[in-house]
Amino acid sequence: MAAGGSIDALSQFKLEPVLGLDFTQSNVMMIVAGVLTFGLLWLGMRPRAMVPGRLQSAAEMAYETVLGMCTETIGPEGRAFFPFVFTLFFFILFGNLLGVFPFFFTYTSHIAVTLALTVFVVGLVTVVAIRIHGWHFLSYFVPQGVPGALLPLLVPIEILSYLSRLISLSVRLFANMMAGHVMLEVFGAFVVMLGAAGVIFWIPAGFSLAVNVALIGFELLVATLQAYVFAILTCIYLHDAVHLH
Amino acid sequence: MDLASAKAIGAGIAVIALSGVGVGIGYIFAALVSSVARNPAARERVFGLAILGFALTEAVALYALVIAFIILFV
Numbered sequence: 150m151a152a153g154g155s156i157d158a159l160s161q162f163k164l165e166p167v168l169g170l171d172f173t174q175s176n177v178m179m180i181v182a183g184v185l186t187f188g189l190l191w192l193g194m195r196p197r198a199m200v201p202g203r204l205q206s207a208a209e210m211a212y213e214t215v216l217g218m219c220t221e222t223i224g225p226e227g228r229a230f231f232p233f234v235f236t237l238f239f240f241i242l243f244g245n246l247l248g249v250f251p252f253f254f255t256y257t258s259h260i261a262v263t264l265a266l267t268v269f270v271v272g273l274v275t276v277v278a279i280r281i282h283g284w285h286f287l288s289y290f291v292p293q294g295v296p297g298a299l300l301p302l303l304v305p306i307e308i309l310s311y312l313s314r315l316i317s318l319s320v321r322l323f324a325n326m327m328a329g330h331v332m333l334e335v336f337g338a339f340v341v342m343l344g345a346a347g348v349i350f351w352i353p354a355g356f357s358l359a360v361n362v363a364l365i366g367f368e369l370l371v372a373t374l375q376a377y378v379f380a381i382l383t384c385i386y387l388h389d390a391v392h393l394h
Numbered sequence: 395m396d397l398a399s400a401k402a403i404g405a406g407i408a409v410i411a412l413s414g415v416g417v418g419i420g421y422i423f424a425a426l427v428s429s430v431a432r433n434p435a436a437r438e439r440v441f442g443l444a445i446l447g448f449a450l451t452e453a454v455a456l457y458a459l460v461i462a463f464i465i466l467f468v
Contacts (some may be wrong), residue, residue: 159463
């Protein structure tokens with residue numbers, strides 16, 4: 150943790166092969182997240198009770214929240230995209246939440262994972278737009294009500310902003326998760342360093358331990374929030390694809 | 395100037411961007427407070443929007459943080 154007086158904050162993200170296979174702890178956590186999502190929905194919905202129990206309420210609440218997000222943002226067509234957004238939301242949510250547990254790995258803290266998700270989202274949005282509108286889709290890059298002389302300037306900007314979704318969406322999720330875990334690591338290292346420095350430093354060590362506890366609560370908030378933000382931005386992009394502006 | 399101190403100074407400069415983020419988050423919650431004060435019934439709906447705006451602004455802070463980390467560690 151604290152090697153030679155400096156804080157090694159980034160080594161926690163190192164991938165290690167599991168059981169000597171070509172399979173890292175990141176992949177293991179993805180499978181765990183998938184199994185947990187499936188377990189929550191399957192076990193939660195098995196009773197099919199009129200008055201839902203705790204697990205069934207959780208499953209129904211998640212379903213209704215994401216369905217509301219889809220239909221309110223995209224419109225009535227949003228139902229078609231609901232399974233996709235639901236899957237995306239739960240994959241990211243469980244990835245973020247599992248990372249808060251000690252010794253668990255956060256796969257969303259790797260840009261490779263988030264960029265792959267984002268490439269899939271932006272690719273799907275483009276395919277949907279082309280399937281619905283055909284070549285008319287290209288009018289998306291031409292802002293309406295703009296003098297023709299400005300178009301050579303504005304069209305490249307529109308294209309760039311369309312492509313920059315790839316970076317903003319992926320870096321937002323990755324940076325949030327990585328920065329949160331680095332902060333936890335830094336304050337954890339403070340506790341160890343101050344605790345080792347002598348009895349007088351135990352009070353500031355306790356203070357940074359308290360900060361770490363508060364940060365874990367904050368991480369729970371950020372984990373849920375970022376999954377929500379990723380899902381809602383996917384919905385907004387899909388709205389643009391379905392309605393063109 | 396040796397490389398290590400130049401890196402430390404560069405990382406410090408990179409997080410100046412946080413001042414803008416602070417102003418932005420302040421604006422978002424100022425708008426949230428005033429709109430809830432005007433119309434308390436709209437709280438549910440406006441709160442979701444504010445949280446979305448907060449997350450998008452906070453992401454800018456994290457871009458700066460990532461740049462600082464890249465300068466420091468990579």
